[in-house]
Amino acid sequence: MGQSSPLYxxxxxxxxxxFDRIDDAEVERAVxxxxxxxxxxxxxxxxxxxxxxxxxMRLYHMGVxxxxxxxxxxxxxxxxxxxxxxxxxxxxxxxxxxIGVAREAGAKVLVITAQPEGRAPKLADQVLHLPAQTMxxxxxxxxxxxxxxxxxxxxxxxxxFEVMILKLRDRLGATPDxxxxxxxxxx
Amino acid sequence: MGQSSPLYxxxxxxxxxxFDRIDDAEVERAVxxxxxxxxxxxxxxxxxxxxxxxxxMRLYHMGVxxxxxxxxxxxxxxxxxxxxxxxxxxxxxxxxxxIGVAREAGAKVLVITAQPEGRAPKLADQVLHLPAQTMxxxxxxxxxxxxxxxxxxxxxxxxxFEVMILKLRDRLGATPDxxxxxxxxxx
Amino acid sequence: MGQSSPLYxxxxxxxxxxFDRIDDAEVERAVxxxxxxxxxxxxxxxxxxxxxxxxxMRLYHMGVxxxxxxxxxxxxxxxxxxxxxxxxxxxxxxxxxxIGVAREAGAKVLVITAQPEGRAPKLADQVLHLPAQTMxxxxxxxxxxxxxxxxxxxxxxxxxFEVMILKLRDRLGATPDxxxxxxxxxx
Amino acid sequence: MGQSSPLYxxxxxxxxxxFDRIDDAEVERAVxxxxxxxxxxxxxxxxxxxxxxxxxMRLYHMGVxxxxxxxxxxxxxxxxxxxxxxxxxxxxxxxxxxIGVAREAGAKVLVITAQPEGRAPKLADQVLHLPAQTMxxxxxxxxxxxxxxxxxxxxxxxxxFEVMILKLRDRLGATPDxxxxxxxxxx
Numbered sequence: 047m048g049q050s051s052p053l054y055x056x057x058x059x060x061x062x063x064x065f066d067r068i069d070d071a072e073v074e075r076a077v078x079x080x081x082x083x084x085x086x087x088x089x090x091x092x093x094x095x096x097x098x099x100x101x102x103m104r105l106y107h108m109g110v111x112x113x114x115x116x117x118x119x120x121x122x123x124x125x126x127x128x129x130x131x132x133x134x135x136x137x138x139x140x141x142x143x144x145i146g147v148a149r150e151a152g153a154k155v156l157v158i159t160a161q162p163e164g165r166a167p168k169l170a171d172q173v174l175h176l177p178a179q180t181m182x183x184x185x186x187x188x189x190x191x192x193x194x195x196x197x198x199x200x201x202x203x204x205x206x207f208e209v210m211i212l213k214l215r216d217r218l219g220a221t222p223d224x225x226x227x228x229x230x231x232x233x
Numbered sequence: 234m235g236q237s238s239p240l241y242x243x244x245x246x247x248x249x250x251x252f253d254r255i256d257d258a259e260v261e262r263a264v265x266x267x268x269x270x271x272x273x274x275x276x277x278x279x280x281x282x283x284x285x286x287x288x289x290m291r292l293y294h295m296g297v298x299x300x301x302x303x304x305x306x307x308x309x310x311x312x313x314x315x316x317x318x319x320x321x322x323x324x325x326x327x328x329x330x331x332i333g334v335a336r337e338a339g340a341k342v343l344v345i346t347a348q349p350e351g352r353a354p355k356l357a358d359q360v361l362h363l364p365a366q367t368m369x370x371x372x373x374x375x376x377x378x379x380x381x382x383x384x385x386x387x388x389x390x391x392x393x394f395e396v397m398i399l400k401l402r403d404r405l406g407a408t409p410d411x412x413x414x415x416x417x418x419x420x
Numbered sequence: 421m422g423q424s425s426p427l428y429x430x431x432x433x434x435x436x437x438x439f440d441r442i443d444d445a446e447v448e449r450a451v452x453x454x455x456x457x458x459x460x461x462x463x464x465x466x467x468x469x470x471x472x473x474x475x476x477m478r479l480y481h482m483g484v485x486x487x488x489x490x491x492x493x494x495x496x497x498x499x500x501x502x503x504x505x506x507x508x509x510x511x512x513x514x515x516x517x518x519i520g521v522a523r524e525a526g527a528k529v530l531v532i533t534a535q536p537e538g539r540a541p542k543l544a545d546q547v548l549h550l551p552a553q554t555m556x557x558x559x560x561x562x563x564x565x566x567x568x569x570x571x572x573x574x575x576x577x578x579x580x581f582e583v584m585i586l587k588l589r590d591r592l593g594a595t596p597d598x599x600x601x602x603x604x605x606x607x
Numbered sequence: 608m609g610q611s612s613p614l615y616x617x618x619x620x621x622x623x624x625x626f627d628r629i630d631d632a633e634v635e636r637a638v639x640x641x642x643x644x645x646x647x648x649x650x651x652x653x654x655x656x657x658x659x660x661x662x663x664m665r666l667y668h669m670g671v672x673x674x675x676x677x678x679x680x681x682x683x684x685x686x687x688x689x690x691x692x693x694x695x696x697x698x699x700x701x702x703x704x705x706i707g708v709a710r711e712a713g714a715k716v717l718v719i720t721a722q723p724e725g726r727a728p729k730l731a732d733q734v735l736h737l738p739a740q741t742m743x744x745x746x747x748x749x750x751x752x753x754x755x756x757x758x759x760x761x762x763x764x765x766x767x768f769e770v771m772i773l774k775l776r777d778r779l780g781a782t783p784d785x786x787x788x789x790x791x792x793x794x
Contacts, residue, residue: 051634053770054626058619061766065615073612087419091794093664095490096657100761103305103654107756114305115419116469116490118290122418129419138794139517144419147513151418181790185783193769194776194786195668200661201765205622208754208762209614215755222746225755229742231309231338232274232302232316232331233652233699238447240583241439245432248579252428260425278607280477282677283470287574290467294569303656303677325607326708330700368603372596380582381589381599382481387474388582391575392435395567396427402568409559412568416555420465420512461793477679488679489793492664496792503793518793525792605683605712606648606676606690606705 083128134180136164270315321367323351457502508554510538644689695741697725
């Protein structure tokens, strides 16, 4: 086996350092919001969308009522429902637009962000601060990661969602067999 | 208002002529298969995929259990379920692969196609013949449409699915208000 | 062959009647806008999105620089580019948000709609009026189609886009062979 | 700030341990294959698809010709092109089908997998072994990760792709400003 590049280790350590700074109580409150929602719809832009889509699949595997914004079978949201949004840099136009719709319809809005002072989290009922570099601070003196653009935030989303799955799995009593049974065979 | 191009009329007439040749009994059997399935998963390639996705949204609006292959929340298929596939030209590699999986899992397979002698419909439990030009006969002497490639088939899919929705709506007693209530507000 | 249902004919005739009312000069101007753009990005919500995605594929087949909003490889828009949006009912929140972004960036905005007095077309540089029922007038005395919700508009989009493809094909000199050569084999 | 859960640290350490076992020479060969390809098309199933889509966006940001299987603007593959596939468990039906198409068309096939003896990598021209738990070994005595199903593999894909981006960025001389300039503003 060839000598491994130090880049893997650097990327992993950067991911780890994000979670030294996270407030686990905020994560627990996010887990509770999902567990208590009648139904959850997830949204994000660009590569953040991919990570929250992956989270939606595992929620589905656990039997949690969930949908991805834009899918053919996505329901409306209203009172009792949760609109779960990731907006690392604190604002994108489509997130602001949809948060407005969700709020007006009476749904609860939970925003995950690296910029808790941004416009999207300011409109939310609940905020989960994921303290990682995004495109809001990926250049100039604020730059902190070897990874480009919002990659550190996106990788941290992956880890965050996996831990939320483990917390939800315990809370909901979802067994590995039940999760596998919901995994599609059409692939 | 400017004088309208004859192209609209030609396209509309070509679409109409497809349905002079369809066997409505096959359409009724397809409607029954969907109404009787525990759950339906839809699939298609390229632009056919778009049309069957649109059908899935209306099935969802009517309260029919349905999912689109590849979505995060798509369940496995098994006995009692329906795998509904459009393969205009009679064969694409991914359709053959997934039909094999669905059959082995005990699901019913219904193939919509313009080429009922193709490999995909030959593997199906049920076939709906939609007699329109596809990429299997869009060049040379077989060419019959002013529209390019498989466009006539794809437009005919749209009309077919709308009529199937009307037939299903009556069968299931889905009201316009109930359908609107399921339409997402997140857009 | 069973006796065909009158529903096919009704749906086809409704589609045809939309094009008795369209202004072909507006369609020609839309075709010119696409032909002259450095790059075109398309957008729509729900089932309208599916139809404009299908249009994007044919534009790609003809060698026109085009992308679908939300795809991984979609470029930014700016001066010289076209943001092409379908908003049948005249307004959805995400369309308004993205039109704002495109305008501020200096791109040209072309809105296709059934409600030319709506907020989205009011923000556009150019409007194409497609006079068909949408969810803005699918209930009460305004109701005019046997098809549910915005289906008539969506089917009319399909026909409109096919005719625009034929007009563009002539204008650009795209041959059937060149179009087939760009069709993906990965399906 | 609340006391952090040990789950973050466990997940991060598991990700790190995957890269203690990777052969960096295989990663360098994969980077070279992408840099040398006329065009690259990416594919994966389920949550793996999401990670390789994210990789495609960064390749696009660097100016590498790339497309995602199933997108409207995806070209065919042929000689000189690369079909880049992730199949963690070594086999899914659609991957086998598409690899067959790509090979027959003369494209190079590169498979990333945790199961290098699987059927998909056996059909590839080049294999990148990512030694992490997938659904092929997520239960019984082979189980090695606290994460469910194929999550460890999927998270490792994220890190792998980020390191490949850094390697490619140096090789291609892509600057941060050039990458940001290709980032879409339509979000």
